[in-house]
Amino acid sequence: MSINSGGEATTIRRRSWRDVDLRAVAPFAALALLIIIGALVNPNFISITNLANVATRSAFIAIIAVGATFVISSGDLDLSVGSMVAFVASLMILFMNSGVIADPGLMLAAAMVLTVVIGSLCGLANGLITTVGRIEPFIATLGTMGIYRGLTTWLSQGGAITLRSSELQSLYRPAYFGSVLGLPVPILVILIVTAIAAFILYRTRYGRHVTAVGSSRDVARYSGIAVNRVRTIAFIIQGLCVAIAVLLYVPRLGSTSATTGILWELQAITAVVVGGTALKGGAGRVWGTICGAFILELVGNIMLLSNFISEYLIGAIQGSIIIIAMLVQRSLTRKA
Amino acid sequence: MTRDGEEALAPVLSAERVSKSFGEVQVLFSVDFDMLPGEIHALVGENGAGKSTLVKILSGFESPTSGRLLLDGEPVSLPANGAAEALGIILIHQEFNLAEHLTVTESLFLGREVTRFGVLDRRFMRAETRRILDMLGSHVDEDALISSLAVADKQMVEIAKAISRDARVIFMDEPTAVLSREETEILFDQVRKLRAKGTSFVFVTHKLNEVMELTDRVTVLRDGQWIKTAPTRLLDSDAIAQLMVGRELSSLYPAKHEPDVDEEIVLSVRGLSTGYVKDVSFDLRKGEVLGFSGLIGSGRTEIMEAITGLRSRLSGEVLVHGTPLAADDFMEGVRRGLAYMTKDRKGRGLLLEEGMTANLTLQSLGRHVRYGYLDPASEREAMARAKRRFDIRVRDDRVRVGRMSGGNQQKLMLAKVMETGPKIIIIDEPTRGIDVGTKQQIYHFIAALAREGCSVIVVSSEMPEVIGLCTRVAVMREGHLVGMLEGDDINEQTIMRYAAGLRRQAS
Numbered sequence: 001m002s003i004n005s006g007g008e009a010t011t012i013r014r015r016s017w018r019d020v021d022l023r024a025v026a027p028f029a030a031l032a033l034l035i036i037i038g039a040l041v042n043p044n045f046i047s048i049t050n051l052a053n054v055a056t057r058s059a060f061i062a063i064i065a066v067g068a069t070f071v072i073s074s075g076d077l078d079l080s081v082g083s084m085v086a087f088v089a090s091l092m093i094l095f096m097n098s099g100v101i102a103d104p105g106l107m108l109a110a111a112m113v114l115t116v117v118i119g120s121l122c123g124l125a126n127g128l129i130t131t132v133g134r135i136e137p138f139i140a141t142l143g144t145m146g147i148y149r150g151l152t153t154w155l156s157q158g159g160a161i162t163l164r165s166s167e168l169q170s171l172y173r174p175a176y177f178g179s180v181l182g183l184p185v186p187i188l189v190i191l192i193v194t195a196i197a198a199f200i201l202y203r204t205r206y207g208r209h210v211t212a213v214g215s216s217r218d219v220a221r222y223s224g225i226a227v228n229r230v231r232t233i234a235f236i237i238q239g240l241c242v243a244i245a246v247l248l249y250v251p252r253l254g255s256t257s258a259t260t261g262i263l264w265e266l267q268a269i270t271a272v273v274v275g276g277t278a279l280k281g282g283a284g285r286v287w288g289t290i291c292g293a294f295i296l297e298l299v300g301n302i303m304l305l306s307n308f309i310s311e312y313l314i315g316a317i318q319g320s321i322i323i324i325a326m327l328v329q330r331s332l333t334r335k336a
Numbered sequence: 337m338t339r340d341g342e343e344a345l346a347p348v349l350s351a352e353r354v355s356k357s358f359g360e361v362q363v364l365f366s367v368d369f370d371m372l373p374g375e376i377h378a379l380v381g382e383n384g385a386g387k388s389t390l391v392k393i394l395s396g397f398e399s400p401t402s403g404r405l406l407l408d409g410e411p412v413s414l415p416a417n418g419a420a421e422a423l424g425i426i427l428i429h430q431e432f433n434l435a436e437h438l439t440v441t442e443s444l445f446l447g448r449e450v451t452r453f454g455v456l457d458r459r460f461m462r463a464e465t466r467r468i469l470d471m472l473g474s475h476v477d478e479d480a481l482i483s484s485l486a487v488a489d490k491q492m493v494e495i496a497k498a499i500s501r502d503a504r505v506i507f508m509d510e511p512t513a514v515l516s517r518e519e520t521e522i523l524f525d526q527v528r529k530l531r532a533k534g535t536s537f538v539f540v541t542h543k544l545n546e547v548m549e550l551t552d553r554v555t556v557l558r559d560g561q562w563i564k565t566a567p568t569r570l571l572d573s574d575a576i577a578q579l580m581v582g583r584e585l586s587s588l589y590p591a592k593h594e595p596d597v598d599e600e601i602v603l604s605v606r607g608l609s610t611g612y613v614k615d616v617s618f619d620l621r622k623g624e625v626l627g628f629s630g631l632i633g634s635g636r637t638e639i640m641e642a643i644t645g646l647r648s649r650l651s652g653e654v655l656v657h658g659t660p661l662a663a664d665d666f667m668e669g670v671r672r673g674l675a676y677m678t679k680d681r682k683g684r685g686l687l688l689e690e691g692m693t694a695n696l697t698l699q700s701l702g703r704h705v706r707y708g709y710l711d712p713a714s715e716r717e718a719m720a721r722a723k724r725r726f727d728i729r730v731r732d733d734r735v736r737v738g739r740m741s742g743g744n745q746q747k748l749m750l751a752k753v754m755e756t757g758p759k760i761i762i763i764d765e766p767t768r769g770i771d772v773g774t775k776q777q778i779y780h781f782i783a784a785l786a787r788e789g790c791s792v793i794v795v796s797s798e799m800p801e802v803i804g805l806c807t808r809v810a811v812m813r814e815g816h817l818v819g820m821l822e823g824d825d826i827n828e829q830t831i832m833r834y835a836a837g838l839r840r841q842a843s
Contacts, residue, residue: 203709205701212698215687222646222676222684223699223752224667282689 022332023276027291030274034298042305052184054301055294059186060085060245062293064264065271066197066286067123067241070234072272073201073284075214076130076137078238081268083148084122085261089246090152091118093161093256096168104167116243122148123239127232145265153258162255169254176251186248190290193244197237198286210234214281263315267296270322276329296321345372346409348536349394349425349505354403356389361731363389366403367562369555371505376527376537378547378568381557382580382743382771387540390557391507394538395427396420424504428494428511436483441465443482444497468496472526487632488519495526499535506530507538512546513769516631516797517832524550542771543798544573558582581773588776589804590783595623601658602791603643603674603760608652610642612815615652620760620793625786627806627826628795630835634812636795637679640762644669644676656760670699675758677749679765679795681742685749688738692730692748693719695737700755722751727777743774750778761785762793767801779805799828811835 038045045051064081071078092115101107122144129140155161163169178185201207209230212220220227250256273279274295275288296318303311350370356363364386371377381387392398394405396414404411407423414420434443441458444465450457465478474492476485485493491511498506512520527537527550539551547554547568554571556563556579563579603620613635620626628636641647643654645666654661656672669676678684686695697704697715704714722728726747730740737745746767753761766782767775782792782805796802802809809826811819811834819834819841833839 199709205705205710208694208698208701208710211690211694212687215689216683218680218684219687219698221666222678224670225698226667 023329024285024288026328026332027275027285027288027295031291031295031298034295034302038298038302038305041302045302045305050301052187054297055190056184056186058293058297059190059248061264061267061271061296062190062290063193063241063245063248064238065268065275065289065293066193067238068268068272069197069275069277069284069286069289070201070210070237071137072269072277072279073214073281074210074231074234075217075281076231076234077141077269077279078126078235079138079141079265080122080126080145080148081238081242082261082264082266083145083152084119084239084242085246085249085264086152086256086258087148088115088119088122088243089250089256089260090155090161091115092246092250093163093254094155097161097164099165104165104171108168108172112247115246116240119239119241119243119246120236121239122242123236124232126239127235130235131228131231149258152256152260156256156258158258160255160257163250169251172251172254174251176248189244189248193241194286194290200237201284201286206230206233210284211282214284266322267293267318270318270325271296273322273329274325278329279326292325347371347406348373348408350406351390351394351400352404352406354390354393354400354405356386356393356398357401362401362560364393364400364560367557367560369394369562369565371536371538372553373504373536374531374534375552376531376539376550378539378541378551378554379557380541380544380547380554380576380580381563382773385557385580385771386560387557388509391427391509391538391540394505395425395507397427421501424502425507426498426501426503426505427507427509428491428498429509434482434490434493436481438482439479440469440476440482440485440493440496441478443493444468444500464500465496468500472496472499472529473522474526486519488515488522491515491519491523492526495523499530503535505536505538507540509540510542510769511539512541512543516633517799518631518836520546542769542775544576544772545800547576548573556580577772580771588772588779590780592625592805592807593623593783593787594807595621595786599623602656604655604658605639605643606653606655608639608642608654609650610638610647611650613639613642614815616817617652618810618817618820620791622791623786623789624808625782625792625794625806627802627809628793628812629797629799629802629809629831630812632797634835635815636812637764638815639812640676640764640793640795644674644762646676670756670758673757673759674762675753675756675760676762677753677764677766679768681745681749681768682738686737686745686752688736690737691734692728692737692740695748696722696752696755699752700757703755718755722748722755726751726781743770746770746774746778750781758790760791760793762795764795766794766796767798775801799831802831803827813837813840 068078068081092111095114096107096111101110126141126144129135129144130137133140175185180188201210209220209225212223212225213227213230217227271292272289274292276285277283277289299317299321300314303309303314303317347370352368353366354364355366367386367390369390379387379391389398393400396416396419399416405414406412414425438446441462445461450461462478469476469478472492472495474489474496476489476492482490482493511523515523531537541547551568553565554568554576555565556576558580599621601619602622606617608616616639630636638647642649645662645664645668649663656674661672662668682688693715696719701710704710704718706714728744728747728751730744737748740748763782766778782794786792794802794805803826806826809821809831810817811821811831813835819839821830
């Protein structure tokens, strides 16, 4: 009897070793590798200040990409996030400039609430166009990408929209530049957003529904899941994440223009794919996504600190990363 | 003399002591198999017996771990990924390999298009396609799009494709699973014609009556081992079934249990119509097993989907325990104890990329929510219960569902539907593509449900199943309910007469 149970335990242990999902581990391995390479390239790289800086700068993409993880896991795609950042940020600054509320604290609070509401509405619009309008998400969000960008250009009359009140500016500044217990606020926000997202995706009924809808719309439908509602909510979550990114973005520069957030959708999707989420839908990996966002920012940082590749090539490098990530993902799937 | 000649026939293709392992799991143990020219060879066994693996090895889609293959007596290693087709060895997959957007002609010549001066010679290819289809006695139009064809015609196109490549050995994996009785007859006629011309066939099937009807020899596999190869005429279906399961199948069907005539009516369908289904009415009593028979495409699945709310109704109403059920609301039906199990377990029933537990609880996640989050312990408990109740057997609990055998998938799907705690269960094709042993388990399970006071509707294309299980049988034809049979009327001839339109009850 004891021999028997002992044997069982060893087989279980061996299984768990072999069953380690390579796709889940790969992004973290790549991150570790990059940090080692960075340390070899330039000793300053490995300093806490530099790494904290990198993490802080990755905040916008990381938070947007968390939302994108939901959309992609449910089998859709949102190309409009970059334009949405510009649009929502412009409206937020215009509202704060309007001066409808005299008290700066109240004004800021109202502006933040408004931002969250507008972000969610933008996401809702994307969701309804794809589900109720039955338009491919690629096309639907390509359309709204143009709309949000165009509206921003119109609002700013081709120039910039700048936060005028210096009082508000100084009040709002710590939201990006401040720190809590030595941890920069943006990093804190990343961690909180990701933890909540991971909980929703892995531990709630809605999260399970997202996975099911992304794996097979038919199976989901025949299991009594309201497929369109699940998809629309994923788009709203994406809009919410964009709004949160805007809340961090506005205090950083205090201004937006028609070129704000250009190509961020590419970076967000890259972060998601690098993080191990399959583009065809199904299993989403929130922590992997964060890891992917760090990797993108680290690559840029290493290029800046090293002298042998021009930093003007950063777009090309990021483009290559998404292709390599897809190839790695596929080869790992085949092995599994 | 003739007998000597028979003995002297050299096998076209044979396997000698072939073994195969996937990782640590061995699925074939030193199996011998041979194909004579111009014979139809049945390959039978329970799910997981290794039939599909053996067929894949013989057609070059997998390579054996040990042992060897002989083609015309010469050792050969077959080229991978279907390139063995050039040698005349062709596997027709269970799920067809046809591109839906191509025409029949384009499909036939896919990958070896005929050109003249670098331009596609459409006229020649069309004529050739027509010639082959005529030879098969098929009326499929050579310019028809694959997507517009009925399943049986797609099967015929696959066979035409095989012939156009001068096939010597054709492997067919469950070819009749999706065919009606008439379509099966047509297919068998063509197969017999080709056999007369010297083509050999390997038939992988679960339907023993077809084995008896069509094949010359039978090979039985069990648990990856070769059990027996014998001429079909020396065996009967009972003997084959016993060889397959290695034990005696006392009774495939459990005893019927007829509900009282004054038993409560739990489900009542009144004048239900959809686009195709016209004016269907019937009642279902508590504890009843009601069968729905009919040819493929007679509207059985449509009517069930309309009842459950998966498909829109044009008119008519559905009453559950006497109160109307809203149209287009699948979840309301589930809440009121109505469950539907699809016949398409891979496309609509199960998430193949996910594990068993995620699939089991997908439809009943509400039961596992504690304070707004999913309780893993509660889900694990449900999984353990389901494994016991439905006898789901897997080597590793974390296996992806797509890698489980058809029988285990079917049991898991049944378990998933039962998790919602239904009182009325509609089961569409309860035993499609699964082995005899699992079939028996599912039949007994259905009977047990009825005895416990649940009501079951069994939609099935396998007539023995409907006859063996049901106390009443509804027969559908072209969207109409043409007959409701009871008692002695439930037999193959009568059902067929209604299904084929030779008889009809006044409604």
